[in-house]
Amino acid sequence: MKQWEKIIATACVGTGLLWMGTVLPAQAAPAAGHFANGAMPHRRSFLARAFLDKGIAAYKSGNYTLALQYFHDADEHGHSKASRYIGLYYENGYGVEKNLKTAVQWYTKAMQRGDVTGTYYLGHMYEDGLGVAVDYTRAREMYEKASYRSDIISAPAQNALGRMYEKGEGVPANLSMARQWYEKASMAGYEEATDALVRLGEPIRVTTPRVMTQRVMAGRSTNIVNGVTQIDSSYIWKPIQSINFSSKHDVFIKNSDGSLTPMDEPWFDAEEIAPGTWKIQSDGDYCYLLEGDSIAVMIDCGYGAGNIRQYAETLTTKPVKYVINTHYHFDHTANDAYFDAAFMTAESIPYATVPYTSFSGITFPRDYPVITVTDGYTLNLGNRELKIIAFPHSNHTLGGIAILDKSRRILFSGDEFLFPSKAELNISLEDFAKNMKRIENVRSDFDVLYAGTGKKDGTMFDQYYQAAMYGISPQMTYTLSDKTQKRTETLEKTADGHIIYTRGSVRPDDQTENAPEKIPQGQRATYTYNGFTVSFIVPGKATDTK
Incomplete structure (x- = not known):
């Protein structure tokens, strides 16, 4: 120490x-x-x-x-x-x-x-x-x-x-x-x-x-006491009660009904998707609340204004002590400091809770306690066990994980499965296949995926898996693509010039500074298997960066 x-x-x-x-x-x-x-x-x-x-x-x-x-x-x-x-x-x-x-x-x-x-x-x-x-x-x-x-x-x-x-x-x-x-x-x-x-x-x-x-400690089997995950962080940390968004009062968030909410105004919505399981929207991606017999935990926590832990505690009678981060992106980790501790991979720590450009001027604490997790680590909420599935070579971000909840037959998959009929890879086909094999090993334990973008049927994973296996087979053929399409968003404003962002949508120019992912050098190509398209980079071809 x-x-x-x-x-x-x-x-x-x-x-x-x-x-x-x-x-x-x-x-x-x-x-x-x-x-x-x-x-x-x-x-x-x-x-x-x-x-x-x-x-x-x-x-x-x-x-x-x-x-x-x-x-x-x-x-x-x-x-x-x-x-x-x-x-x-x-x-x-x-x-x-x-x-x-x-x-x-x-x-x-x-x-x-x-x-x-x-x-x-x-x-x-x-x-x-x-x-x-x-x-x-x-x-x-x-x-x-x-x-x-x-x-x-x-x-x-x-x-x-x-x-x-x-x-x-x-x-x-x-x-x-x-x-x-x-x-x-x-x-x-x-x-x-x-x-x-x-x-x-x-x-x-x-x-x-x-x-x-210490602020960062590795997860251990001794975290489970009397059948429940219990970690006392009170000696080094007291969760914050609020994050000051007041500098963004004149920025607006557009809701699904077209109404506008000031960015500094807390806004929450929840839907119970399974017994003791809620999908919560604040801003950023969806996050999830899981309740056991003894405690409850959040999976990810969005980047909206307001104390999301306090809101979650209005949905359950159990204490909401911890948050599990599927990956480090700000829209999943911004509000970690509201909790007793955050669970994430060691690779995620340097980049977690690093604000995007649209949050400049707001201070988000990053010194909250972290328990680092590896593949197979379990949390127990009291007769409800959650298993960490670590992707060998996460495609979306370095250090990404999924969380398997066998009791509800749900895989909480973060942003690793974004699209229903295509995958855009920043990793090799071999690494893509390794990731899908890791999930295939527990395929019999889940029927549905809940991701940052919402619900996905379990059969969607089957398409990913089959396409990944085809991608490493001798039969695979591909077509070289034109230049990768750049993501473009138009910044919307009110008549008097105030910025408008859409709730739950990517904002123009928002990205993690100094992101660690290394994009392979080469040219984009695509192949399709049973209607599922995979975009990947062919090494050694003309370089086209993202």
């Missing part, structure tokens, strides 16, 4: 300090006896807390010098966490000359003030000989002093004790004791401890939600 992530993920937890514009709740104070002379952590004055908040804000903005000044101010006013932050500065050389001995001094002060995380950091310095001589006994003392809590705050120290007993560092090797400490840390949601238990051959007993300690 990066050092600033340490600050955010463990240091901020339990302080009640300001984080991402919201106040996190303070944790219970430790019982006397866990620190020297039974000392309690120093009380934090309002002023000390304000200085610490300002220090964190300055650090996030890249102003290390100002941040350090605020941390010193907070320390002088008695904030029990401030000395730990200063120690991190000197340990890592943030805006100051790196000095491990000075870092040890500040961590020692944090320990003396009863700061759990600072005490753990001091143990780490003794264990690794950073700024002091290696002293396993002293390290173990610090870890034990910081290990008394049953939540994620003490989990790093508990995990460290497990490691020391496993390796015999400063104590006789004792796998039984190692397992006990690893178990405590794992029960608090500490991923590294869970991995250690697996390494030692222990069965995984997950009874509490996995705790997110």
Whole structure:
């Protein structure tokens, strides 16, 4: 974990300090006896807390010098966490000359003030000989002093004790004791401890939600607790409540009935398409709400104004905690920050929630927690399991996925199947065939597709699959095409010159900046199989870019 992530993920937890514009709740104070002379952590004055908040804000903005000044101010006013932050500065050389001995001094002060995380950091310095001589006994003392809590705050120290007993560092090797400490840390949601238990051959007993300690974490089987996907992101994130669209008040969205709605006015419509399953339109592509016995999730979230999570919660009695993104395009990821966490592929992260041109002037948060998923990953909503189907070589975008819902016999396919009787490929025919084979493997589990553009009968996929297989067969013949037709849209305006966009339609000039997809070099060609046309690029022919 990066050092600033340490600050955010463990240091901020339990302080009640300001984080991402919201106040996190303070944790219970430790019982006397866990620190020297039974000392309690120093009380934090309002002023000390304000200085610490300002220090964190300055650090996030890249102003290390100002941040350090605020941390010193907070320390002088008695904030029990401030000395730990200063120690991190000197340990890592943030805006100051790196000095491990000075870092040890500040961590020692944090320990003396009863700061759990600072005490753990001091143990780490003794264990690794950073700024002091290696002293396993002293390290173990610090870890034990910081290990008394049953939540994620003490989990790093508990995990460290497990490691020391496993390796015999400063104590006789004792796998039984190692397992006990690893178990405590794992029960608090500490991923590294869970991995250690697996390494030692222990069965995984997950009874509490996995705790997110970094903004991006890989999806794991331990995300499912008591049969339901549960991930606690509250330690590092509080979902936003609104995104300010007011700068677009004089831009209008045309509805299907011809009426005009200001772009900053929330607009939602929903249709129940299966039991506990709704198709929702805001703006951008359709998105979907799926309800289980315990929780509900969104699949994609559009780019319209208004808190789509709050709207979804008017349709179901279950908490709507997460969003699954079929791909990174802005019309599918714009509103991710309304949720506890977003599920997407690792390839999608750098490009997700990057605003299109028509949204210039609006700030869309991109620092929401992300769980990365791979093919076969499952989410369980409570007697409703969703399976991630990752395309080997997604055609529409890099990192695209589909979501299989066997219980409703639906495949939520994003934008991978856009047209009912044709496919326009930006990948090779071989890669197209691999994608279709991946879906064919689960064809018996769905009858219908729901895409960004709405409902598609399952037989449409059959056409895609058959055409893909023909495309890699020796019998395939093709015809070279004329130049690729460029997408053209006319910008509509009101009589007095205000821009009008059509709800759910592509807007002129909107596209992802620095999109990562590499279009093969060559000339467009087409072939047709049973009435289904495939447009693809023949390598080595005259280049015609999109």
